[in-house]
Amino acid sequence: MSYAVNEIFLTLQGEGMQAGRRAVFLRFAGCNLWSGREVDRAAAACRFCDTDFVGTDGENGGRYEAEALAERVAALWGEGDRPLVVVTGGEPMLQLDAPLIDALHARGFDVAMESNGTLTAAAGLDWVCISPKSGTEVIQRAGDELKLVWPQEGLDPEALLGWDFKHFLIQPMDCAEGEAAIRASIDYVMAHPRWRLSLQTHKLLGLP
Ligand code: SF4
Numbered sequence: 001m002s003y004a005v006n007e008i009f010l011t012l013q014g015e016g017m018q019a020g021r022r023a024v025f026l027r028f029a030g031c032n033l034w035s036g037r038e039v040d041r042a043a044a045a046c047r048f049c050d051t052d053f054v055g056t057d058g059e060n061g062g063r064y065e066a067e068a069l070a071e072r073v074a075a076l077w078g079e080g081d082r083p084l085v086v087v088t089g090g091e092p093m094l095q096l097d098a099p100l101i102d103a104l105h106a107r108g109f110d111v112a113m114e115s116n117g118t119l120t121a122a123a124g125l126d127w128v129c130i131s132p133k134s135g136t137e138v139i140q141r142a143g144d145e146l147k148l149v150w151p152q153e154g155l156d157p158e159a160l161l162g163w164d165f166k167h168f169l170i171q172p173m174d175c176a177e178g179e180a181a182i183r184a185s186i187d188y189v190m191a192h193p194r195w196r197l198s199l200q201t202h203k204l205l206g207l208p
Pocket residue numbers: 031032033034046047048049050051053089090091116133
């Protein structure tokens with residue numbers, strides 16, 4: 001299979017329980033909840049996206065076969081123990097499959113994946129992060145971390161606590177009302193301590 005890749009880059013994981021780890025980000029092109037075009041945003045199932053996942057012309061973007069893609073990821077990692085690749089998008093489960101996971105594992109990588117949860121996560125992943133979107137049907141209800149962008153009208157965080165995740169995270173929405181979203185997130189976690197605050201530290205640090 002040929003994978004459509006938007007970009008690949010080396011950075012620090014900025015969010016969630018693995019924040020601060022050096023990681024190669026592998027961003028697939030395309031999402032099933034939004035076309036990525038601004039003209040479609042108002043009518044999309046997910047309307048608060050802060051990521052450019054359209055096309056294959058980003059840094060190291062293009063079309064790859066599994067071995068070549070894993071090789072490019074490994075080259076970007078370079079030297080160092082505990083290599084980590086974060087497979088994201090767009091929606092990575094539109095493309096991520098066993099041959100690519102195997103090729104990354106063969107090069108020693110922990111394979112983390114960040115998904116909207118509307119598709120089943122592939123088997124064999126080392127870290128599954130699901131970020132539910134209001135009004136969509138989440139079928140992947142188990143994993144390592146549930147990362148809820150907040151606030152989201154129509155989503156009750158307490159109703160998600162029955163899902164099978166090790167960590168439950170609230171992350172302020174990056175939007176025009178960002179200050180209010182931060183305040184709402186802090187207030188929520190203070191009142192509901194099973195949740196932990198996640199910040200987009202890469203943005204605070206000026207990292208991609
Ligand atoms: S599901 Fe994720 S990648 Fe897709 S539009 Fe929403 S935030 Fe963006």
